[in-house]
Amino acid sequence: MIPQMSRRGKFVTFEGLDGTGKSTQLRKLAAVLRAAGHEVVETREPGGTLTGEKIRKVLLDSGTAGLSPLAEMALMFASRAQHIAEVIEPALARGGIVLCDRFTDSTEAYQGYGRRLGSEAVRELHRVLCGNLQPELTILLDSDAALCVSRARQRNKRDSKSSTRGHDENRFEQETRAFFTRVHDGYLAIAKREPGRVAIVDARGTPGQTHERIAELVRKKMRL
Template identity: 55%
Template sequence: MQAGNPRGFFITFEGLDGSGKSTQLRRLSARLEAEGYAMTVTRQPGGTRIGDRIRTLLLDSRTENLAPKAELGLMFSDRAQAISEIIEPALAAGHVILCDRFTDSTEAYQGGGRELGSELVLRLHAAICGGLQPDLTILLLPDLARSLARARRRNQRTASQETDENRFEREEDPFYQRVWDAYRQIAIREPQRVVAIEGDAGIDEIHQQIVDVVLKRLADHDARGQNGNAQS
C-alpha cells in the first residue's frame, strides 16, 4: 500500500487498437484500488474538457485532409493540457496515474505511421511536456493481424453510434506495420521504462503479468519514498 511518498507514480498503457490495452488498464485500476492506492485514470487524447474536443476532431472518421504535422500538433496540444490539468496535480497528490496512451503513441502513430520520424516527436515532447516521462509503460504487442481484425470488428459494431472514433482504423495495413515496428523500437530503446508483453496470451494471464510487474515497481517506489522521508 502507498505510504508517505510525496510524489505519485505514472503508468501508461500503449499498443495498437485491438491490443487489449484499455481492458487491461481497467482491470489494473480495479486491482490497485483494492490494494489501497489512490488512483487517477485518464486517457489521451482526451481526459479534459479541451482534450475531449481535440479527441473528437482527431478520431472522427469525418475529419478529412488533416495534415500529418497538424495531427501531431493537436496530439501535443491535448497532452500539454492533460499534463497541466490532470497528470502533474495527481503526481503532486501522490496518486498512481494510469493513462491510456502518451507520447509513445505519438512516436508510433505520427512518427512511424505518418512517417514524420521519431526525432521531431521527441523534440516536441521535450519542449511541450518538459520531458515528463512515465515511470512505467506497459506495451501490449499481440500479433498485428489479430489486433487489426479485433479493432475493425469493434469499429463495425460502433459505426452507427453517435460517437465515431474510427478515423485511424481506416488506414491500410502498411501504416499499422510501421506503427507496430515503431513501438518495438521504443521498447528496445528504453527497456527499463517499457515492459513489452508480446504474443496472444489470454486476458487473465496478461493481467497477472501486468499486476506482477506493477506491484513490484510500486513497492520499490514506495520504499524509496520512505527512505527519502526518513533521511530528510
C-alpha cells in the first residue's frame, strides 16, 4: 500500500432534519473518539471556514430575502468546496477523523428534494466542485419530523437571544410542513440508494440512547 493511503483518516457525516440532534450527537461522538486517542476534527456545513461561516450567515439568516433556489444551492457548494480544500482534505491526509455536521446529502435533501431542484443537479455539482468526496459513514438521524423542527425552532429562539450566538438561523425553520416532508423523503431515498454508506439511526430516544446506537455503529463499521 502506498504510504499516503495508509495515513488517510476517516470522514463521517451527520445528517437529518433540523433538530434531530446532529450537533448534540456529533459532540458526544467526538468526545468518545478523542478519549480513545484519535485526532478528531469537528466541523459543520454550511460553514467550517472563515469564508464558509460568512456564507452560512447569508444562507441561514431569516433576514435573507428572495434568495433563489439555484443561488442557495450554489452558495451551499461554494462553502463546501472551500471547506474541503481548507479543512477536510488536510485533516484526512494527516490521518484524522473528520466529523462533519451536514454535507452534500443535506443539499440533495433540502435543495434537491425540498426545493425540487432534483438529485442529479446536486450530484453533478458534487462531482465537479467537491471531487466527488464520499464519507466512509453517514449517520442519518431519523425522528418525528414535526417534533424535531419545533425543537430546532425553540433552540433557535433561545440562541438568537443569547450572547454566544446572538444571530438568527431561522430561515429554513420557517419552511412549511410539506417542505420538510419532501426533505425527509429525500433523505430516505439517499439511504436506500447507498445502504453501504448511510446508516439510519433512530433518534427518538434520549440523547444518551441515540449516542449508544451511534457508538456501536462506529465501532462495528469503522473498527474504531
